[in-house]
Amino acid sequence: xxxxxxxxxxxxxxxxxxxxxxxxxxxxxxxxxxxxxxxxxxxxxxxxxxxxxxxxxxxxxxxxxxxxxxxxxxxxxxxxxxxxxxxxxxxxxxxxxxxxxxxxxxxxxxxxxxxxxxxxxxxxxxxxxxxxxxxxxxxxxxxxxxxxxxxxxxxxxxxxxxxxxxxxxxxxxxxxxxxxxxxxxxxxxxxxxxxxxxxxxxxxxxxxxxxxxxxxxxxxxxxxxxxxxxxxxxxxxxxxxxxxxxxxxxxxxxxxxxxxxxxxxxxxxxxxxxxxxxxxxxxxxxxxxxxxxxxxxxxx
Ligand code: NAP
Numbered sequence: 128x129x130x131x132x133x134x135x136x137x138x139x140x141x142x143x144x145x146x147x148x149x150x151x152x153x154x155x156x157x158x159x160x161x162x163x164x165x166x167x168x169x170x171x172x173x174x175x176x177x178x179x180x181x182x183x184x185x186x187x188x189x190x191x192x193x194x195x196x197x198x199x200x201x202x203x204x205x206x207x208x209x210x211x212x213x214x215x216x217x218x219x220x221x222x223x224x225x226x227x228x229x230x231x232x233x234x235x236x237x238x239x240x241x242x243x244x245x246x247x248x249x250x251x252x253x254x255x256x257x258x259x260x261x262x263x264x265x266x267x268x269x270x271x272x273x274x275x276x277x278x279x280x281x282x283x284x285x286x287x288x289x290x291x292x293x294x295x296x297x298x299x300x301x302x303x304x305x306x307x308x309x310x311x312x313x314x315x316x317x318x319x320x321x322x323x324x325x326x327x328x329x330x331x332x333x334x335x336x337x338x339x340x341x342x343x344x345x346x347x348x349x350x351x352x353x354x355x356x357x358x359x360x361x362x363x364x365x366x367x368x369x370x371x372x373x374x375x376x377x378x379x380x381x382x383x384x385x386x387x388x389x390x391x392x393x394x395x396x397x398x399x400x401x402x403x404x405x406x407x408x409x410x411x412x413x414x415x416x417x418x419x420x421x422x423x424x425x426x427x
Contacts, residue, residue: 138168138175145174146197147398150189151204154178156363156420158384158413159202162391165412166403174199174399181207187214193233200232200398202391208274215241225281226307227274230394242397245275246282248390249358253329255389256381257356263287265328265352270320270344272300275360276333280304280312283329292323294346295334321350328352330378332359332369343369348376359383363417384413 149159155178163176179201181189186207191214193201203211208227212218215231219242222228228241253260267283269276272295280291291312293301301314315323324330330351337343338361348357357373362383370380388409395403403409 138164140175141173143173145172145199145398146177147174147200148177148179148198149202149204150179150181150186150207152181152183152186152206154180154204157204158387158416159204159391161412161416162388162409163395165407165409166395169404169407170399170401172399186210190214190231190239194237194239196233196235198233200230200394202394203229203231205274208278212241215239217241219243221246221278221281221285224285224308225278227278229278229390230397232397242393243278243281244390244393244397245278245386246285247393248386248388249279249331249360250282250286251389251392252383252385253356253358253381256385257379260329260356261287262328263289265326265355266290266292268292268294268320268323268327268330268351268355269333270294270331270346271333271335272297272304272314273333273335276301277304277308279331279333279360280308284308284311288328292327294320294323294344317344317346320346324348324351324355326352327355329356329358330373331357332361332367335361337361337367337369338363340364341368343367343372348373348378351378353377356381358386360386362387364421365414365417384410384417388413 160176167174212228216238217240222241222243229245230242232240267288294315295301298316305312305314357378358381359367359369360383373380
């Protein structure tokens with residue numbers, strides 16, 4: 128699999144190039160190709176990571192049509208994480224528990240394996256940016272009721288959180304989720320969020336609010352212990368209004384870019400059977416790209 132493409136400045140596609148990628152809708156602005164191709168180049172692999180913009184109704188046909196290793200593997204993003212799990216033949220424990228998969232790998236025997244690396248990515252990001260955080264220290268509060276919230280809830284429970292409180296606009300959605308995840312998971316509306324924040328060890332924004340620089344979820348941080356760690360899964364912008372408000376209230380914060388990078392690392396390992404090369408600063412690369420995107424948007 129190794130090749131002799133030197134320092135990776137020029138990407139050469141050969142007849143044997145291994146293809147991996149990310150499927151989503153929309154997916155054009157994904158930072159995953161940047162991260163994975165930087166690792167691929169540094170590792171000297173004959174491989175390429177591309178984005179597949181798959182139409183909403185077309186994911187099952189697309190993903191099952193790749194059986195047998197036409198591509199080595201796929202990351203899966205919005206809105207296909209649930210269907211990715213449904214169409215797989217084998218599933219990891221966290222994918223099964225959360226009902227969502229962000230990583231499909233294709234075996235040569237035709238089988239598709241579904242995994243969830245979002246949950247461990249989130250926990251690794253918290254461990255890195257809020258050292259000493261202990262999930263067992265208190266309930267986790269997750270704002271949101273979509274695929275990201277579900278993966279986070281399952282991962283936190285598996286890591287030892289004593290309870291998970293889901294706060295979401297659509298109450299029915301979190302009640303359905305709490306039924307699927309078991310009695311340690313309870314659902315709240317935003318009007319009750321102050322009750323949910325009591326004793327919280329961690330507060331996570333897993334809604335789409337704040338994406339693109341708008342206001343994040345409006346919550347009263349004074350209802351939470353000052354020690355609660357606050358994380359935002361949104362990483363565009365990196366320093367969201369939600370994180371700024373949390374810091375102003377005295378909380379330690381964790382950003383969504385670190386989660387993106389940390390979920391990518393086990394994906395790379397699943398694709399290529401080796402961890403990503405440590406010498407590449409993919410966070411710096413991603414920050415440069417985010418800054419360039421922000422400048423282009425401001426100029427438009
Ligand atoms: P999703 O399934 O579409 O869920 C979106 C969530 O946002 C739902 O809970 C939805 O509430 C809520 N929401 C949307 N607009 C809202 C509004 N105006 N007011 C209140 N709530 C609103 O998306 P997802 O896959 O869970 O992703 C959620 C966020 O996490 C996205 O910003 C995504 O980019 C981010 N994410 C980041 C990473 C990372 O690696 N950093 C990984 C995964 C996801 P309803 O249920 O009421 O509609």
